[in-house]
Amino acid sequence: MSENIMLVNPPARLDRQIVQPLGISSIAGQLKRAGYSSISIIDGCYLVKKHGYERSFQIIREEIERTRPFVVGCTLHSSILEETERICEDAFRVDSHVIIGGHGATACHEVSAMNFYTRARACNSSSITAVVRGEGEETAKQLVDALFQRRSLYGIQGVTFHDGNGVVVNPDRELLDMNTLEPPAMDLLPPADEYGGWFNIEESRGCVFHCSFCSIRGMYPVARLKDPERIRIEVEQARELGAEKIYLTGELTLLDTGRAIAISDIMKSYGLQWSTSAHPSLISKAKSILPALKDSGLVCLEVGIEAGSQRSLDVFNKGTTPKKNRLAMMILEREGISHW
Template sequence: MRILLINVPHPSIGSRIPDDHLPPLGLLAIGGPLIDDGHEVRLVDGELKPMTVADLVAAATDFQPDAVLFGHSGSTSGHPVIAAVAAGIAQALPGAFIVYGGVFPTYHWRDILAAEPHVTAIVRGEGEETARRLMAALHAGAPLADVPGIAFRDATGPRATPPAPMIQNLDAYRVGWELIDHAHYSYWGGLRAVVVQFSRGCPHPCTYCGQRGFWSRWRHRDPVLFAKELARLHREQGVKVINFADENPTSSRKAWRAFLEALIAEDVDLVLVGSTRADDIVRDADILHLYRKAGWVRFLLGLENTDAATLALIQKGGGIDTDREAIRLLRRHSILSMATWVVGFEEETDADHWRGLRRLLAHDPDQIQMLYVTPHRWTPYYQLAAGRRVIESDRRRWDYKHQVLATRHMPAWRTLAWVKFTEAVLQLRPKALRRTYLERDARLRHAMRWYAKIGRRVWPHEILGFLRRPPRDTGTTVADMWGPPQDREEYAMAPSPRRPAEAREPA
């Protein structure tokens, strides 16, 4: 079959403001197994220019594919763009199969299949094996009901097949790196870059997380084979920056240490960036020198909020003292910390924002990323947020960088003012300026200046965007907009996983 993979341009600020673009790992992970099955596969990355809907339809028409596969890491906020492109391609190529995968369609399959008749099938959960089986069935004209892990439409309407088995061996499926020209992708200020996954899933029970149930439970790749792949990308393709897409790559100390030692043995000069939990950093205090030697330059730490009551509400785990200690340990080993802080909880007041700012200053992270709480229908947190009023009905803005929910005690403009004030204080305080412009370590100085450059563009952009199109309370609730909760369907793949705490590997 001729198969076209399409990565649509994402409307989020994070995609449009930076000059760098990263390759679409999810689609490349699907592409590798399909190539190995003998299909002719091509990727069109609409993020690069970015391409318009008409551009993408024209590219698909030129290729004349038998099947068009969509997927996007932006998921919820990317769906309206995918829907428009898919509809255009279906009109131009009525004989092509339209297949859609990712987190959002995994859970919203009923809505999509009911509203978008041109969608042939939806892949639910991780897609490497399911996409192979689905393409084989479509090629042979076999019944789709026999393919586990999909949703499709039959005479009775939208229906889902039984969940696909969770992939146990992540090394059994290769990433289709040959589908991209590595020269087109960069990060960290123009350095050639890729996105990778050492692990999938997270063993922690945070109630707001939209990824936990999608991956079902935490698993990791073979540490040595993974290190060899990164080294090969560096030597053969000139890749310099490795951006980890893992939710929590360090969950197993044993596996993580094995990876660090294997990468050090490869002796390649890489810049590693990604996310982890503060308690894992504290746990690994005695091996953080290996992190640095392997190439780690920055970790994003999901502090989420510095208020103990809020952390308990979302079952974040960890604690304020642990977060502060993790930042201190990273700095001691010349690794930058980026702290995320989520605002927009229903009972927030000015006093809460002021207290949060003071605690962030006490934590002293190198960089800060402010986010707005954004409920997903398939998470336990949705139950708590279902009755809250929506102030942003444009689904393209449900990207964590726009206010979407009203708070009880504060208008939206004041929440924005606190966010912008907090960002300015954290990034313009003397300590941050010294690290940005006077840091002796060239790698850290480059990273701080690059992030400051992006911040100078994003900060006013968000204010102007708010003023041009301020949020508006129409009286609609979250449940009115998105429908009933789906937290009973949170786990997407079979077999039913053990509880997250039990699924965590021993250290």
């Protein structure tokens, strides 16, 4: 068994532009800071784009068999459960330890712990399996430390695992300070032009809204904004890696207009186009600064309209109305900012 750590974003059937997997990239950055040097990231969605869906699994399986990683970390969302299971079973067959994380893993952590433990045993593997709940940078680092040092997983905050007798749910981990984390290891991913020149940068975690269908608050119970200076550091890194356009992941770029202007100044200074997401109410609140944001390179806003009837909006707990939604769209159209 090697000392390699492999982090995998599973293949998915694509009908959209692929984006860099920020979660596992952020974990890779923290592991690099901790001194782990043999880290690889496989973006299955990129492989699907280049080689097709089924061939992507073959490529990942061949890489697992070739490198026999000590640890394989894999993202789990509800829409890619089968894909994640396929990759983990390949890892079990070479006795790699497996860490699962992401929104789906967090929402169903006990079921996931049982599922992947059972699959490991069905593969006649002695692999240790564990689920990371919530944000994973520090939790994954401590898990990897424990696995390399042959220590038990009991007490590692934010971890759920099966110990052979049943599922163990360790205490929750306190939320992290986003501004102290290592920047995501985007250098381990394919070049920016493979993603249409776009580069993902996280601007916030959590949300101030309470939409009934959303999993964000399950991952990040408290809304936190990344400092503009920290965003500048990541923008500079992105520019060095060939980024032409930045997508700020998060819903809260427009929450604080002063911060939004500071971020837009950063984008303008690097000559980058950029895009982000916003609740309709934030667009109306920030309408006075939208001309400046467009001048800085803002080309598009992804807007969470969700529904056209008040009844549906109320069911979704959107905190808006069809009239307010139309007003937000009119503001964007007046300023010449694309939206979808």
